[in-house]
Structures are given as C-alpha cells and as structure tokens.
Amino acid sequence: MDFLIGWLAIIPSYATPLLLASLGLIICERAGVLNLGAEGLMAVGAMTGAIIVLSGGNPWAALGGGAIAAAALALLFSLATVVKRADHTLSGLAIVAIGLGVTGVLGRPYVQKTFRGIETLGDLFGIDRGTVFGRIVAVQDPVTSALPLIVFALWWWLQKTRSGLRLTAVGENPAAADVAGIDIQLTQLAAVLASGVLCGLAGAYLSVATSHVWVEGMVAARGWVAIALVIFARWNPARALLGALLFGAADALVPRLQAIGADFPVYLTMTAPYILTLGVLVLSSLRGKTSGEPGFLGLVYLRQDKH
Amino acid sequence: MFDAAFLVRRQAPGPLLSGACYAGGLFVGLAISAILLVQAGVPADALVDEFLVATFLTSDGLSQTLTAALPLVLVGLASAVAMRVRFWNIGIEGQLWLGAVAATWVALGGIGPEPLRLPLMLVLGAVVGAAWIALPLWLKLKWGVNEVISTLLLGSIAFLLVQHLLFGVWRDPATNFPVTAAFPEASRFAATGWGQLHYGFLLVGAVTAALWYLLDYTRVGFYADAVGHNIKTARAAGLPVGATVTGLVLLSGALSGLAGVTIIAGTEHRLSQVVGNGYLFSAIVVAYVARAKPVWVLVVALALGAVFTAGNVLKVFYSISEGMIVLVQGTVLISILMAQFFSTYALSRPS
Numbered sequence: 035m036d037f038l039i040g041w042l043a044i045i046p047s048y049a050t051p052l053l054l055a056s057l058g059l060i061i062c063e064r065a066g067v068l069n070l071g072a073e074g075l076m077a078v079g080a081m082t083g084a085i086i087v088l089s090g091g092n093p094w095a096a097l098g099g100g101a102i103a104a105a106a107l108a109l110l111f112s113l114a115t116v117v118k119r120a121d122h123t124l125s126g127l128a129i130v131a132i133g134l135g136v137t138g139v140l141g142r143p144y145v146q147k148t149f150r151g152i153e154t155l156g157d158l159f160g161i162d163r164g165t166v167f168g169r170i171v172a173v174q175d176p177v178t179s180a181l182p183l184i185v186f187a188l189w190w191w192l193q194k195t196r197s198g199l200r201l202t203a204v205g206e207n208p209a210a211a212d213v214a215g216i217d218i219q220l221t222q223l224a225a226v227l228a229s230g231v232l233c234g235l236a237g238a239y240l241s242v243a244t245s246h247v248w249v250e251g252m253v254a255a256r257g258w259v260a261i262a263l264v265i266f267a268r269w270n271p272a273r274a275l276l277g278a279l280l281f282g283a284a285d286a287l288v289p290r291l292q293a294i295g296a297d298f299p300v301y302l303t304m305t306a307p308y309i310l311t312l313g314v315l316v317l318s319s320l321r322g323k324t325s326g327e328p329g330f331l332g333l334v335y336l337r338q339d340k341h
Numbered sequence: 342m343f344d345a346a347f348l349v350r351r352q353a354p355g356p357l358l359s360g361a362c363y364a365g366g367l368f369v370g371l372a373i374s375a376i377l378l379v380q381a382g383v384p385a386d387a388l389v390d391e392f393l394v395a396t397f398l399t400s401d402g403l404s405q406t407l408t409a410a411l412p413l414v415l416v417g418l419a420s421a422v423a424m425r426v427r428f429w430n431i432g433i434e435g436q437l438w439l440g441a442v443a444a445t446w447v448a449l450g451g452i453g454p455e456p457l458r459l460p461l462m463l464v465l466g467a468v469v470g471a472a473w474i475a476l477p478l479w480l481k482l483k484w485g486v487n488e489v490i491s492t493l494l495l496g497s498i499a500f501l502l503v504q505h506l507l508f509g510v511w512r513d514p515a516t517n518f519p520v521t522a523a524f525p526e527a528s529r530f531a532a533t534g535w536g537q538l539h540y541g542f543l544l545v546g547a548v549t550a551a552l553w554y555l556l557d558y559t560r561v562g563f564y565a566d567a568v569g570h571n572i573k574t575a576r577a578a579g580l581p582v583g584a585t586v587t588g589l590v591l592l593s594g595a596l597s598g599l600a601g602v603t604i605i606a607g608t609e610h611r612l613s614q615v616v617g618n619g620y621l622f623s624a625i626v627v628a629y630v631a632r633a634k635p636v637w638v639l640v641v642a643l644a645l646g647a648v649f650t651a652g653n654v655l656k657v658f659y660s661i662s663e664g665m666i667v668l669v670q671g672t673v674l675i676s677i678l679m680a681q682f683f684s685t686y687a688l689s690r691p692s
Contacts, residue, residue: 070489110675113679114675114678114679118678118679118681118682119682119685119686120675120678120679120681120682121678123429123489124625124629124674124678125675125678127431127622127625127674128671128674128675128678129671129675130622130671131622131626131667131668131670131671131674132668132671132672132675133671134664134667134671135664135665135666135667135668135669135670135671136664136668137664138662138663138664138665138667138668139377139381139661139662139664139665139668142662142664250664255493255494255497258490258493258494258497259494261490262490262494265487265490299505299509300505300508301501301502301504301505301508302501302502302505304501305497305498305501305502308494308495308497308498308501309498311490311494312491312494312495315486315487315490315491315494316480316484316486319480319484319485319486319487320484336348336349336350336686337348338348338349338350339350
C-alpha cells in the first residue's frame, strides 16, 4: 500500500515533462512540420533552467528562461524547415545534435550542482501529509496542477476556435488553406516556436522542478518518447494526457522500486518505458488511415507544385 | 510571408550550382564551428595547428586520425546504405552496442578455436547488429511503423542491456569498475606498430570497396536508387522493392555491429559504457555529407576522424567539452541542409 501511494504520488511529476513536450509537438505537427528535435530542445530548456536558478534566479523565471532558450533553437529549426524548406527529418536530427552539443559545452561548469527548485503544494499551502490524499497531493507542484487546464485549453483552441482550425488546415491540406488566404509559412513558424516553448518548458521542468540539478544526458530520450506519444495520442491533446500518465507510470516504477529497497535488475526494468512506447507505437500504426496523422506532415509545400 | 508565390522547384539543378551550394553550406558550417571553438577558448591561431597539422601532417597525428576514422567509416556506410532506400536508421548506436556485446561474449567466453576467435567476433557482431534492425524493418514493412522512433527506442534498450551486463556479470573483478576484463590477444586486431593503428583498417578498406562495387556497379545500386527516388514507381516497374529494402537495411545493421566489434577489438580491448557514444550523429553526418556514396564516406569519415582526434587534444589542453564535437557536426549538417535551398528552388517573377 505504501508502495502504491508513493508511486501514485510521483507519477504526475514524471508525466509532466512528457506531456508538455508532446503538447508542443502536437501543435507543430498539426501545422504539418515534423519536429524530431524535441530531445535537443528539451536539453536546452533543462540546462538554461538550471543555470538561471544556480545564478540566483527565481525557479519560475528559470522555467520561462528555459522555454525562451529552446524557442531560440526552434527558430533555427523553422528557418531550416519553414523558410529554407529543408528535409524535416534531417533538420530535426541536426537540432538534436546542436541542442545536446550546446548544453554539453555551455552547461559544463554547472553539472552536478544541486539547487532548490519549485515549491510543492504541500509547502505552499501547508497540506497535512497524514492522510492518503494529503500524501499524494502535497508532493505535487503548481505546474503539474495546471496541466489539465492547459490540456483542456489547447483542445478547445484546436477544435473550437477559428485560429486553431486554421492551424489544422495548414497541416492537413496546405494548398486548400493557402487558397483560403491563410499564411502557410507564418502559421508554421508560429507552430514551431510554440513547440520550442513547450519543449523548453518540459526540459526546464525536468531540471528545475523534479531533479533540482543539471546533468548531461538527463533528458534521457524523453524527447523521443514524447514524439511517439503524439502518434499514440492521434494528435489529440486529451489523449496525450492519458498517454503521458501511462508512460509516467512506467518511468516512475524504477525509482519507486529502488526507494523501497527491492532487489531487481535495475537496467532491465528501465527498459520498460521504451518497450511500452514501442508496443504502443505498433498498436497505433495498426490503425493505418485512422491514425489521425496530419495529411501533409513532414512534406514541403510549394504553391507552384501540383498537390 | 516569404513570397511563396515566386518560389519554384528547379527541374534539374546543374552540377556547378549544386556543387557551389554544397561547398558554400559546408564552408559556412565550418566557419561557424571555428567561431564557436574560438569563443569556447581555443586561440584562433591554434585552430589550423590542431585541426590540420596535428591530425594529418604529423606521423602520430595521422595514425591517430586513421584509427579514429575506422569505426566512423563503418557507421557512415551503415547510415548511407539505409539512406539510399530512404530508411532512417536512427538506431545505429544500438546495433553497434549489441555487435560489441556479441563480440565481448565470444572474447570473454573464449568461444571457438583461437585462430578463428576474431573472425567469429566479427561475424557474430555483424549478425547481431543485423538482427537488432530486423524488428523495426519488419514492423515498417508489415504495418508501416515509423522506423525513426522504433530504431531509436531499440537503441536506448540496447544501451540499457549493456549497462545491465557491465554492472552485473561482466563487471571487471580486478577493479570493480563497470568495464569488462581486458580481452586476450586472440580477440584483438593485431597492431601495425604505427601509432594506435591496427589491422582492422584492411577490413574497413575491403568493406568500403565491396560496397562501392555493390552500389555503383551492380543492379542492387540501381534498384536502391529507384526505391530511394520513388518507391511507388519502383514497385510499379516490377523492381524487387521488398528484397532491396530488406537487404540494404539488414546490411546497415550488420555494418553498425561490425563497427562495434572494430572499436573494442581494435582500440579499446574491452567493453565499457563509453565505447559507442556519439556514433549516431557521426554516422548521419558522414552519410549525408558524403551524399551516401561509399568512396565519399571514406573521405568524410577521415575528416571527421581528424575532428575527433583534435577534439581529444582540445579537451585536454583547453578543457573543451566533448559536446563540442556533436555541436560542430550539427552545425555543419544544418548549414549544408539550408544551403541546398538555393540549388533546389529558384525565384521566378511572373510578369
């Protein structure tokens, strides 16, 4: 029972970075831009967040700083894919390399230095940790608590508003969107920047809110899991919430088992989230046409081409 | 916003134009990298010394560069053959790790007679590398599962398996560090006596020549290009699309596995947690910059071998992080990608 409560309590903090990143990727991919750079964007966000706190900044400013820094890298990505119409896959991989490289170089003096991160709800509101409810709620933080609202807002924006539908139109059929007077490049540019902001926020959350430290490689393929999560979620924010909780639960298993001192093959158990992701990816692909994938994802739109 | 109305695809960009764009992109990428290195604390006048003189023009440096280039050639070829059929092998590091694991198993267990030990390591490494990419390949052909993510996830799983072994049964009993015991002589490539260079260079040379022949002078290369350009047309024309893709993708995994064996049998002589790091991006950069052509892979891998050699020196003397090498590779890659815009598209102004 103790194990179960402890596990339930930390699942949201493991799900949050995955969810934030996949929400960003959903926006980006709905506009037709395949963004494989999430891993690099998250690394930049994580390092920037840590540097800001270590330099005496406020943890909330650190979250914002991480988002802005990753958006700057996303701007480079959009310059390549949206403006210069380069191959989305290779550009995304280049962004991963640049993100991991930059953080390796600039973050070096800050590695392994722990700091105080964001306060939990328990600290903020003095929640009694005596009850089961209290034990689970007290360790949550404001970012995690705001997530359902963010998911709902994004879902509402994509499904119910004019600008959200325009975004989807660009990813589904840019030729039709173009005829309707939508600025394709501007929409895609904004979508890529939004994915940069959210991936950066996800990375900064990792370092500032959960780990309270910056270590090279701390994103640990979460960016890639987020990309798979988008496919699982059929590009729908609400389903992404569900998926993130599922993956968060798998991810949180190892530290919880370690915490209760269980004897188990640590590294083999750590493969669980990846195997789960792979399994879910296969299941999602079985759906074929109904996968919800934007019709023009990863392709280059030119007005002169015949589509 | 960016005058999309005036942008048209060039039908066939001339060799001069595409060459100039490529060279321009490469130059800009290298120039930005040089600026980054200077910013990171390397004196500008030391750049030529470290990257040209100390890597190609001294005997020690050249042997170091050649040794570093050997696995880069193999992973570059691995990425190139998959790229030719438009299959994204992002799991090169995973296949490399498992190839190394298979070879370590042979070396530490003393499997087979001694004279056949090293050949057995190479064959088994290649087979295991191919086996590790067989699953994503099958999933892609059968259900259209995105190979970018499936190969990458299998790469992460492979690395965790390596850690499981290194922190478990293979932990060096002498030091208790998570590295295996050193391999016996029979499991190593013989040293040439010139710096660190080992006779694995013969294998790498032979593999490159074989692939060059396969892709440039046999029908396999022709099929691959047809599939790479337009898979639907290739299928409609009755070409053996499935067999071509399967063959080349399995070859990609085998080459990655072989690279893993070359690293541990050639230079490291033991399996550790760091031997395979960073080869994924190197492979993609080498294959892309070399336009997936085997001979050019050799050339680009040599250049990148020099960057690795220089990177090691910079790390020691100017305490530049290893991340710099990845950053340089990413910068060059995106720079060439962006420069291609000018050869692929033209601005046309309708009257």
